[in-house]
Structures are given as structure tokens and as C-alpha cells.
Amino acid sequence: MKQLKLTGFVIFLFFVPESLTLPTQPQDVDDVNITQKFIEENVGYITIIVFAQYIQEASFEEVEVLVKAMTEYRDKCLGDVTLPVCSKLATDVLLENICALEGLPQKHNFSHCCSKVDLERKLCFLHNKKTDVGFLPPLPTLDPEEKCQTYKNNRESFLNNYIYEISRRNPFVFAPTLLTVAARFEEMTKTCCEEQDKANCFRTKAEPVIQYLKASSSFQKNVCGALMKFGLQVLESINVAILSQKFPKIEFKELTSLLKDVSSKYDGCCEGDAVQCIRDRSKVMSHICSKQDSISSKIKECCEKKMPERGECIVSSTKDDRPKELALREVKFTESENVCEERDANQTIFMAEFLYEHSRRHPELSIPELLRIAGVYEDLLKECCHTENPPDCYRRAENKFNETTEKSLKTVQRECEHFQNLGKDDLKHYYLIKLTKIAPQLSTEELTFLGKEMVTALTTCCTLSEEFACVDNLMDLVLGELCGINENRNINPDVDHCCKTNFAFRRPCFEGLEADKTYVPPSTSQDLFTFHTDLCQAHNEELQRKKDRVPNWQPKARLLKKYKVKPTKGCGGKRGTPTYPLPICPVVDFVF
The missing domain is CATH 1.10.246.10 (Serum Albumin; Chain A, Domain 1)
Structure with missing residues (x-):
């Protein structure tokens, strides 16, 4: 093989030349x-x-x-x-x-x-x-x-x-x-x-x-980050919520059987073991396709495809319809007299079943929200099962769930208001400032990328009927990008705390962060304020990258007015005066 210089931006430069060698027949069973x-x-x-x-x-x-x-x-x-x-x-x-x-x-x-x-x-x-x-x-x-x-x-x-x-x-x-x-x-x-x-x-x-x-990259990094930082139990909770929403008619016994295959595949895939990842992915898809009648009505065409398209098709398939006979509430977790006894018999299975029942009934909720509700329920039972009358205590679980969802919903509504009131440039600057304040240690390129991903999430979701789940899911993926996969990634104490303490509640944790007070900016120099001719010669993406490093401060002034942003003293300058490029010295405080 001779090396061939490749061309173009990654969105459209590479055009696959030779057919990938594929099996000559679909894999209908675990072959x-x-x-x-x-x-x-x-x-x-x-x-x-x-x-x-x-x-x-x-x-x-x-x-x-x-x-x-x-x-x-x-x-x-x-x-x-x-x-x-x-x-x-x-x-x-x-x-x-x-x-x-x-x-x-x-x-x-x-x-x-x-x-x-x-x-x-x-x-x-x-x-x-x-x-x-x-x-x-x-x-x-x-x-x-x-x-x-x-x-x-x-x-x-x-x-x-x-x-x-x-x-x-x-x-x-x-x-x-x-x-x-x-x-x-x-x-x-x-x-x-x-x-x-x-x-x-x-x-x-x-x-x-x-x-x-x-x-795919965002989701896979997010799930692998959860596995690396929090272990198998959190990974399995994520998979229970995803599978239960996607396949709401699947029986719990069948779900637990499938879950073993699904969770085990992440070991090889997340470690970069390509061969084991392919084998494990094939095993999962064979399991699903061999029992598709009892799992989903939406994957028949996927199961007729060859490797590896079959697996990607199933992953990307739409959620199955919720069974008509499925009641909106599963009363056994809030009305039964024996909740504490069932929990104590096998807490892992009990909580998995709760998450399964709640997820299949609520396709409108995001995966992080379902995990938050499961966490709230688990904490409530810890409290209630030590009282004299546990049933009276855990009957208020539904109210707790509603309170949790209401808080998350208000956060999403606030983010979508930003989307409605700001143009894309102002919105990008808004998140660039917000992210820079809490994680100034990150590079300009990474901060800009994360800000753009936040804007993409809102642009994608805020006009959809399923706005809440879409925004919460996508913005959680952006936080996954910020936190990274490897457990040894450290940014600053506050960010590290949100990334490593509780997977389900990391978004609320980030919402409460203020500017990083431990950060010591590098010393300034005159070079920071020298505008070379290449700024005028740059085009398209390169020009935008340069503009992001030396922000247009007029949009920031509009942001200060629109969102009641409180200016703080700049690094050695007057209040609100930019003295460093943004990623080095953020000069505004957002009131969250």
C-alpha cells in the first residue's frame, strides 16, 4: 500500500474506496x-x-x-x-x-x-x-x-x-x-x-x-467515562434506563439477561480492544435479533442487515411504542406494604426493576433524569425503612419524583430561553464565558468546542415537542466531553467534584459552580494585544477561531444587559474592561 495524501475537511474529504469485507449472509443468530x-x-x-x-x-x-x-x-x-x-x-x-x-x-x-x-x-x-x-x-x-x-x-x-x-x-x-x-x-x-x-x-x-x-463519539465517551469513573453498577443503571425506554415491552427477566451481554461489551470497547468489541457487539445484536418478537417491533429491518451495519442500525433505531396495557404508575414501589422487605432481599435487583418500570413508562424523560429519580427513590427508602411506619413515608415518593423533574425542567426552560433570546454568536459567547469561568485551565480550542456543542444541543432540541429529554440528554453528553473518559483527568477541585461524585446529578452540580478561585492566570505580555495581518487574511473557520481567542466584546455588552450579568474587576483593569483574551482572564460574572 502506498501512502496517499488525503484531502479536505473531515466532513467531506474522505471517500471510502474499497468495499469493507463483509460476510455473505446476515447474522440471524449468535454465529x-x-x-x-x-x-x-x-x-x-x-x-x-x-x-x-x-x-x-x-x-x-x-x-x-x-x-x-x-x-x-x-x-x-x-x-x-x-x-x-x-x-x-x-x-x-x-x-x-x-x-x-x-x-x-x-x-x-x-x-x-x-x-x-x-x-x-x-x-x-x-x-x-x-x-x-x-x-x-x-x-x-x-x-x-x-x-x-x-x-x-x-x-x-x-x-x-x-x-x-x-x-x-x-x-x-x-x-x-x-x-x-x-x-x-x-x-x-x-x-x-x-x-x-x-x-x-x-x-x-x-x-x-x-x-x-x-x-456516536459523544455517547460512547460519556458511557465509557461513567464506567471508568463510577464502575459497573452505574453503567448498568444507564443501560437499564436506555433499554427500558427503547424496548418498553421487554420483560424484566429478559432485560436482565440482555443486560449481562450489553454491559460486558463495554469492557473491551472502552479499553480500545477492537476485536473483543466487535465480538461482544455481535453477541448483543444476535441476542436481540433472536428474540425480537418479545423485545421490539422496530428492528426487523435492522436484523436483516450484515455486520457491522446491523448493530449500528439497532442502536440508532427509534423507541418502540409503549404497550397499551401498561399503566402510568407501578404502584408496587409506592403503595405496597412490603417495599422494604423486597428491597432488603436484593437491593441491586430491586433498584434495577424500579428503574426498568419507571423508564418504560416515561419515554418523555431523559436518561439522566431517570437516574436522578432512581437516586431520589433509593435515598427515600434508606430514610423510610428505618421509621416506625415505612409505607406512610414512601407513599410520598411520587411527589419527590415530581419535585426532581420540575427542577430539571426549569433548568431546561431557562437554557431554551437563552436560545430564543440570543443569536448563535451571542449564545456561543455566553457558554464560552460560562465554561471559561468554571474551567479556565482548558485550552481555548476545547472551551470553544464545548461552547459550540452547547449551542448545537439547544439549536437541535428547543423547537421539538420532546424538548426536555432532548436538551437534558445532549447537554449531559457535553458535560461528559468536559469530564473526559480517563479517571485521572483533573481540571480543578470544583469541576473534578462534579465529574466524579455522582453521575446522575453532575448537571445540577455544574449549575451551582462559580468561577474557579484557585486558578492563577499566566503573566500578561504585549504580544497578547498585537493584531497581526493574518487576522485580516484568515477566512471561514480559521477567522472564527481567531475571533474566539479575542472575543467581540460588543455582544458581551448585550449579554450583560439581557441576562443581568454582574461585571467584575478585570485582571488589573477597570471593571468590565477586557485586559486578557477570554480563556486567560474571564472578566464577567454570570449570576446563575
Whole structure:
């Protein structure tokens, strides 16, 4: 394979060249052989994903060397599976090969990981991943005609380059998702290269693919962050809420069976073990499709698809309709005389069943809100079950649930009022200031990204009938981006407290944060106020990036007036006077 310079912004530059090698028939049952064949036939793509995600700085030539080594390993084991090396886990073999590449561990500073073994080595590589990919070189651009010609001339190299680039720029996205994105780009390329107006075709068809990648990335990072920081129990609670809302007619016994497969898949996927992630994802989808009549009426077409599209289709499918016979309330948790006895018999199962029953009855609530309600109920029972008359105590549970939801609803309504009253630029500045005050340690690029994601969440949700769930779900994903995946990510004491104390209540926690008083800004210099000619020469996104570093303070003045923002003394200047670029010295206090 020859390296091919890739082109364009990630939304529409890469067009998948060669068809991903897919099984010739749908996987209707949990067929291990089909999954294994898929892995063997795609070992090159899987190797690229793992290497590029673990060692993001690695060049494509270095990736090619590893692909060759892993392909030879596959061929050797297919020829004689009894060889000792063939008994090792694929990821262990891959990491051993990465560490064996001459000079590479020293060059890219991961020798310390290579000195470890087994799970410790895998976790070391995981913690080596960088969410902020600003250190990577910008992607070059080609016009659509040139892209299509390259697609036709060198399909294999183009595909490998595409997977390499999207993998190192999305280090925490699961391998099946990246393979699906690649397959969708191929479909787009085949279509657009036959069109007269290729540029418009690529632009139109690439947008939903990139939005899908961004949404998948946010969700996967959020769930993996919950697993890394809070452990398996919180992960299982998230999955109970998601599955119960998505499949409201599923029986609790069937849910608990499915939950074992679903929760276990995150171990491999979150650790970056692409092979195990593919196997576990296949197992989950086979489970669902083998019992689709009792699980959902919305996934029949998905179950007829091939790997990996089948899994992504089920994940993206709409919620099933709530069974008509399902009452709005499950009285056994608030009216029964034996609630405390049932809880004490098996608290984990009892709380899971409560969350299941409440989630399947309330598709209008967000996942974080369902977890908050479960937390409120659990705390209430701790109190009530030690009183003389527990039933009288826990009968007020519904009122507690309503109070919790009302608080969350008011927060969402306030955010949507911001959306209604401000334009996109002012709204972005609003969140840029708000985030900078609570987390000034973050880079300008990361703060700007988070602010844009907040704006996207409100723009997407605030005109929908399901406004509450949409806003709360998406803004919780933004907080997941802020908190990060790795448990060793530290920003400042207050932010760390909100990120690590209680997953369900981290959004209310963030709402109560004030400016970080522990932050010491770097010393100022005259260079901060020197405006070079490149500011006038910059265009589009580059110009916007420069403007974000030196904000337009006129919109801020309007924000001060609209939202009763209390100005504070600037860093060495008069009240409200900007003396540093925003990410270094925020100069306004928002009254939350």
C-alpha cells in the first residue's frame, strides 16, 4: 500500500474506496464463526483502528508496517492454529507488535507502556490517548474531481488512509462504529462520483454521516467515562434506563439477561480492544435479533442487515411504542406494604426493576433524569425503612419524583430561553464565558468546542415537542466531553467534584459552580494585544477561531444587559474592561 495524501475537511474529504469485507449472509443468530470470519477478513482495517487510536502521532507508513505484521500473523494462524503464538489474545499480539517496532516506543513516548503486561499495558495505552487532537496536522484538501479520480485509481490505499485519519482523530470511538462510518462513506462516494455536481453531492451526503460519527463519539465517551469513573453498577443503571425506554415491552427477566451481554461489551470497547468489541457487539445484536418478537417491533429491518451495519442500525433505531396495557404508575414501589422487605432481599435487583418500570413508562424523560429519580427513590427508602411506619413515608415518593423533574425542567426552560433570546454568536459567547469561568485551565480550542456543542444541543432540541429529554440528554453528553473518559483527568477541585461524585446529578452540580478561585492566570505580555495581518487574511473557520481567542466584546455588552450579568474587576483593569483574551482572564460574572 502506498501512502496517499488525503484531502479536505473531515466532513467531506474522505471517500471510502474499497468495499469493507463483509460476510455473505446476515447474522440471524449468535454465529461465532461469522463474527470470526469478519474479524479475520478485516484484520488490516482493525489493526489500523487500534494503532491509530492508541498512537495518534504515528505516521501512516508506521501503521502500514504493523498492518503487514498482523496480516502475516493471521495467515500463519490460519495455516496452523496449534502454533503457541496463536493461543494469545489478538489485542495482546497487536500491542506486542507495536512495542516491537524498532525505535517507535521511544519516538512516540510510550516505552513505559511496553514495560507493562496484560491489562496494565492495555490500560496504559488507553490513558495515552488524547481527546484534544489539535496537535495533529491539518487535513489537506482536494477538489471533488481529484477525489473521485483517486478513488478509482487507488481504492485500497485510499480506504486505509481514510480509516487511519478518522481513527486517530476519534480515539475513543468504538471499532464497529468506525467501520460503519467507512462503509457509509463508500456508498456516498460511489453515488457522488457519478453525479454532475459532485461537490454539492458530497457536501449534502457527508453531513449526516459526520453527525452520526459525532453523536456516536459523544455517547460512547460519556458511557465509557461513567464506567471508568463510577464502575459497573452505574453503567448498568444507564443501560437499564436506555433499554427500558427503547424496548418498553421487554420483560424484566429478559432485560436482565440482555443486560449481562450489553454491559460486558463495554469492557473491551472502552479499553480500545477492537476485536473483543466487535465480538461482544455481535453477541448483543444476535441476542436481540433472536428474540425480537418479545423485545421490539422496530428492528426487523435492522436484523436483516450484515455486520457491522446491523448493530449500528439497532442502536440508532427509534423507541418502540409503549404497550397499551401498561399503566402510568407501578404502584408496587409506592403503595405496597412490603417495599422494604423486597428491597432488603436484593437491593441491586430491586433498584434495577424500579428503574426498568419507571423508564418504560416515561419515554418523555431523559436518561439522566431517570437516574436522578432512581437516586431520589433509593435515598427515600434508606430514610423510610428505618421509621416506625415505612409505607406512610414512601407513599410520598411520587411527589419527590415530581419535585426532581420540575427542577430539571426549569433548568431546561431557562437554557431554551437563552436560545430564543440570543443569536448563535451571542449564545456561543455566553457558554464560552460560562465554561471559561468554571474551567479556565482548558485550552481555548476545547472551551470553544464545548461552547459550540452547547449551542448545537439547544439549536437541535428547543423547537421539538420532546424538548426536555432532548436538551437534558445532549447537554449531559457535553458535560461528559468536559469530564473526559480517563479517571485521572483533573481540571480543578470544583469541576473534578462534579465529574466524579455522582453521575446522575453532575448537571445540577455544574449549575451551582462559580468561577474557579484557585486558578492563577499566566503573566500578561504585549504580544497578547498585537493584531497581526493574518487576522485580516484568515477566512471561514480559521477567522472564527481567531475571533474566539479575542472575543467581540460588543455582544458581551448585550449579554450583560439581557441576562443581568454582574461585571467584575478585570485582571488589573477597570471593571468590565477586557485586559486578557477570554480563556486567560474571564472578566464577567454570570449570576446563575
